[in-house]
Amino acid sequence: xxxxxxxxxxxxxxxxxxxxxxxxxxWASGWTQANLIAxxxxxxxxxxxxxxxxxxxxxxxxxxxxxxxxTPIFDGDLxxxxxAYRVYVDGEQVAEVTDVLSYWRADLVCFLIGCSFTFEAxxxxxxxxxxxxxxxxxxxxxxTNRQCRPAGDMSGPEVVSMRPVPAGLVATAVRITSRYxxxxxxxxxxxxxxxxxxxxxxxxxxxxxxxxxxxELPVFWGCGVTxxxxxxxxxxxxxxxxxxxxxxxxxxxxxxxxxx
Amino acid sequence: xxxxxxxxxxxxxxxxxxxxxxxxxxWASGWTQANLIAxxxxxxxxxxxxxxxxxxxxxxxxxxxxxxxxTPIFDGDLxxxxxAYRVYVDGEQVAEVTDVLSYWRADLVCFLIGCSFTFEAxxxxxxxxxxxxxxxxxxxxxxTNRQCRPAGDMSGPEVVSMRPVPAGLVATAVRITSRYxxxxxxxxxxxxxxxxxxxxxxxxxxxxxxxxxxxELPVFWGCGVTxxxxxxxxxxxxxxxxxxxxxxxxxxxxxxxxxx
Numbered sequence: 319x320x321x322x323x324x325x326x327x328x329x330x331x332x333x334x335x336x337x338x339x340x341x342x343x344x345w346a347s348g349w350t351q352a353n354l355i356a357x358x359x360x361x362x363x364x365x366x367x368x369x370x371x372x373x374x375x376x377x378x379x380x381x382x383x384x385x386x387x388x389t390p391i392f393d394g395d396l397x398x399x400x401x402a403y404r405v406y407v408d409g410e411q412v413a414e415v416t417d418v419l420s421y422w423r424a425d426l427v428c429f430l431i432g433c434s435f436t437f438e439a440x441x442x443x444x445x446x447x448x449x450x451x452x453x454x455x456x457x458x459x460x461x462t463n464r465q466c467r468p469a470g471d472m473s474g475p476e477v478v479s480m481r482p483v484p485a486g487l488v489a490t491a492v493r494i495t496s497r498y499x500x501x502x503x504x505x506x507x508x509x510x511x512x513x514x515x516x517x518x519x520x521x522x523x524x525x526x527x528x529x530x531x532x533x534e535l536p537v538f539w540g541c542g543v544t545x546x547x548x549x550x551x552x553x554x555x556x557x558x559x560x561x562x563x564x565x566x567x568x569x570x571x572x573x574x575x576x577x578x
Numbered sequence: 579x580x581x582x583x584x585x586x587x588x589x590x591x592x593x594x595x596x597x598x599x600x601x602x603x604x605w606a607s608g609w610t611q612a613n614l615i616a617x618x619x620x621x622x623x624x625x626x627x628x629x630x631x632x633x634x635x636x637x638x639x640x641x642x643x644x645x646x647x648x649t650p651i652f653d654g655d656l657x658x659x660x661x662a663y664r665v666y667v668d669g670e671q672v673a674e675v676t677d678v679l680s681y682w683r684a685d686l687v688c689f690l691i692g693c694s695f696t697f698e699a700x701x702x703x704x705x706x707x708x709x710x711x712x713x714x715x716x717x718x719x720x721x722t723n724r725q726c727r728p729a730g731d732m733s734g735p736e737v738v739s740m741r742p743v744p745a746g747l748v749a750t751a752v753r754i755t756s757r758y759x760x761x762x763x764x765x766x767x768x769x770x771x772x773x774x775x776x777x778x779x780x781x782x783x784x785x786x787x788x789x790x791x792x793x794e795l796p797v798f799w800g801c802g803v804t805x806x807x808x809x810x811x812x813x814x815x816x817x818x819x820x821x822x823x824x825x826x827x828x829x830x831x832x833x834x835x836x837x838x
Contacts, residue, residue, distance in 0.1 A: 363623035370626065370638050378630050499759075499837060577759060577837055 323347040330567045331399035337416055339401045341456035341525070341563035343435045343448075350501070350572050351565035352379055352392070352430040353542030354400060355549070356558040359384045362427040364470030368548060369429065371467040375476050375544035377432035377500045379570070385424040391570040396428050402561035404546065409553030418558050426558070431542040432501035433565050434479050436572050437494065441481075446491045449482050449528040456563035457481070458522035459541050463515025464506075466544065474548030477523070478506060478514065478538040482530040491537055500575040502540040509535050524562035583607040590827045591659035597676055599661045601716040601785070601823035603695045603708075610761070610832050611825035612639050612652070612690040613802030614660060615809070616818040619644045622687040624730030628808060629689065631727040635736050635804035637692035637760045639830070645684040651830040656688050662821035664806065669813030678818050686818070691802040692761035693825050694739050696832050697754065701741075706751045709742050709788040716823035717741070718782035719801050723775025724766075726804065734808030737783070738766060738774065738798040742790040751797055760835040762800040769795050784822035 322330070322345040330346045342351055357365050362384075369376035380389040387396040398417040405413040405421050413421070435457075438448050450457045457479045464476040483491045488508055496504040511519055519536060520527045524543055530536055546559040560566065582590070582605040590606045602611055617625050622644075629636035640649040647656040658677040665673040665681050673681070695717075698708050710717045717739045724736040743751045748768055756764040771779055779796060780787045784803055790796055806819040820826065 363626065366623065366626050366630065367641055370630075370641060381627055381630060496837070577756070 327567045327569050328394065331394040334401045335395070335398045339416055339564070342401060342565045342567060343438065343457055343563065344451050346567045347439050348572055350379070350391070350568045350570040350575060351433040351435045352568050353433050353545065354396065354428060354430060354558070354560040354566050355545035356396070356426045356428045357554055358423065358556055359425045359427050361471070361554045364472045365429065365545070367469035368466065368472040369431070369545075371469050372476070372544065374502060374506060375466065375540035375542065377502065378429060379432050379500065379568070380430045382428040384427050387428065389428070389430060391568045392430060392566060393569050396566065397422050400560050400566050401564040404559045404561055406549050406557040406559070408555060409550050414561055421558060423556065429545070430566060430568065431545060432575065433542050434502045434539045435565060436501035436575060437498045439572065440494050440498070441491060444490050444494050446483060446487050446494065450526070453528060455528065456525035458519070458527050459524035459543055459562055460511070460514070460516045461523045461547060466548065471554070472548050472552050474544065474551035476506070477541040477543040477547050479541045480519065480536050480538050482528060482534040483537045484534050488535055488537060495539065497576050499577060502542070505537045505539050507538040511536055514538060587827045587829050588654065591654040594661045595655070595658045599676060599824070602661060602825045602827060603698065603717055603823065604711050606827045607699050608832055610639070610651070610828045610830040610835060611693040611695045612828050613693050613805065614656065614688060614690060614818070614820040614826050615805035616656070616686045616688045617814055618683065618816055619685045619687050621731070621814045624732045625689065625805070627729035628726065628732040629691070631729050632736070632804065634762060634766060635726065635800035635802065637762065638689060639692050639760065639828070640690045642688040644687050647688065649688070649690060651828045652690060652826060653829050656826065657682055660820050660826050661824040664819045664821055666809050666817040666819070668815060669810050674821055681818060683816065689805070690826060690828065691805060692835065693802050694762045694799045695825060696761035696835060697758045699832065700754050700758070701751060704750050704754050706743060706747050706754065710786070713788060715788065716785035718779070718787050719784035719803055719822055720771070720774070720776045721783045721807060726808065731814070732808050732812050734804065734811035736766070737801040737803040737807050739801045740779065740796050740798050742788060742794040743797045744794050748795055748797060755799065757836050759837060762802070765797045765799050767798040771796055774798060
């Protein structure tokens with residue numbers, strides 16, 4: 319197979335549409351990846367306001383018209399072109415599937431939320447290692463003890479992703495990722511995970527654990543699984559999300575989300 | 579009277595609540611000013627999505643609960659504490675008033691939208707003159723030929739504010755204002771106003787004209803009057819906005835909206 323990093327977005331999407339299931343970190347390098355949360359139209363205002371009030375974990379990149387399954391930055395089919403999906407009824411996950419054609423509803427509004435995979439190429443370029451890319455595993459993600467600012471019926475905890483960073487490169491990692499506020503931006507926390515209510519780094523709530531080596535600090539960034547944590551907490555009648563780490567590969571360039 | 583620049587936000591708001599009508603550029607230096615648009619709850623999703631799709635002219639700083647008249651960043655009364663308001667019925671302006679107590683409705687959602695007055699102190703500090711502050715007049719604002727990306731029932735043209743900048747300082751003005759994306763950020767256009775469909779700089783659509791001197795270029799920034807232009811175009815049954823240039827003085831620090 320072609321190096322996944324060198325695939326064009328439509329090529330990556332075709333593979334996922336064909337049934338390939340894999341975390342997408344490192345795929346289609348230079349192209350922005352996005353989290354998905356789809357909610358019925360009558361829940362869309364509460365969610366959009368929730369995202370506006372919590373821009374660090376929930377930066378909105380694009381929103382579909384009700385029932386539509388493409389957006390200006392995603393020229394594919396949001397029902398089939400992600401590697402895997404989670405389906406929620408009343409906040410309970412009822413399925414993890416590779417397409418959601420049989421679950422689709424005409425009143426669904428899809429929100430594409432920025433993903434920190436977007437700045438990983440910039441981190442590598444600046445000499446900051448990215449452990450889950452080295453290991454070929456999914457990024458570790460954790461529920462935290464920090465609550466999002468609620469909006470209407472929507473509330474829940476902040477979710478974070480974690481990357482171990484050598485102490486001497488933490489400042490570089492902060493500086494680089496600060497330039498990408500639309501894909502979570504600067505870290506929300508550096509160091510002791512207990513401050514975030516995370517008891518054991520080896521047991522992430524989503525994704526897979528990675529080794530934190532001697533001389534490295536765990537660095538935590540806002541994570542676009544936060545909307546799904548809000549779904550679990552807030553229990554809307556229906557929702558669809560991506561499987562954590564299994565993102566929508568969009569047609570937007572990473573550079574489009576970089577600030578000076 | 580105390581120098582308006584040195585007033586605290588609550589002091590400025592008390593004066594406006596007392597009936598003082600004046601443009602607010604230069605007031606309460608260091609504190610963020612905001613545009614106001616209030617719409618019935620059943621129009622709130624379309625407007626919030628409109629703002630999400632047009633972040634340059636419509637950066638959302640905060641949103642009230644339906645019927646509420648304060649927000650976490652505005653510890654005052656949005657119905658009385660701005661110098662002047664415009665009231666719209668079916669997109670037609672029906673009143674310009676100093677408070678909207680008699681027009682208030684329990685279903686109104688207030689959106690506070692970033693205002694470029696916020697970065698004027700930073701421009702001055704960097705040696706970039708701000709003509710309307712020197713002249714003690716309202717900033718000139720213009721409807722343009724650029725259309726916002728619509729959302730639901732909401733559509734309309736981009737509105738811009740204009741500041742003349744000496745040619746040698748244009749780069750500085752761009753650099754400084756780029757750091758404030760939440761209050762319109764970098765200019766949308768530098769130079770020839772006809773490119774934006776503006777025929778005559780001396781006849782702004784809102785505010786007052788300013789002199790553009792030899793060696794200066796007109797520089798245009800996104801403007802938070804854009805929501806009111808959308809109201810005029812889209813004709814929702816009811817809306818309230820601030821009178822252009824007569825802003826909400828918030829309790830948020832300018833520095834809170836500066837990116838690295």
